[in-house]
Amino acid sequence: MSETADSRKELxxxxxxxxxxxxxxxxxxxQLAPGSVLEVRASDPGVLYDIPSWCRVNGHTVLKSREEFEEQVVIVRVKDA
Incomplete structure (x- = not known):
């Protein structure tokens, strides 16, 4: 599934x-379909470690993680069914 601006969901x-x-x-x-992309924005710096760890355990893929100003951003692709 190719990612478009419309397919990316935000949290x-x-x-x-x-x-x-x-x-x-x-x-x-x-709540999302397999292959969907979720962008998570958080102020807790721990999400840069916690969300990727949770994704590894649950089969989701972290596409990108970064610190952006004082926010953390993690972009996740939902695992295929």
């Missing part, structure tokens, strides 16, 4: 502390 987890960004990511991914 605002700013202001949440561990483990809530991961929990919200999990809840949101359950």
């Amino acid at each position: 605002d987890a700013r202001g949440l502390l561990c483990p809530m960004p991961v929990i919200r990511t999990e809840e949101r991914i359950k």
Whole structure:
């Protein structure tokens, strides 16, 4: 599946502390179709480690993770069925 601007979903987890960004990511991914792309924005620097670890355990793919100003951004592709 090719990614388009319309296919990328967003999750605002700013202001949440561990483990809530991961929990919200999990809840949101359950609502998405396989192959969808989710961009998570958070203020907790731990998400740069926590979300990729959760993705490895659950079979999702981290496409990119970065710090952007004072936010952390993790882009995840939902695993295929």
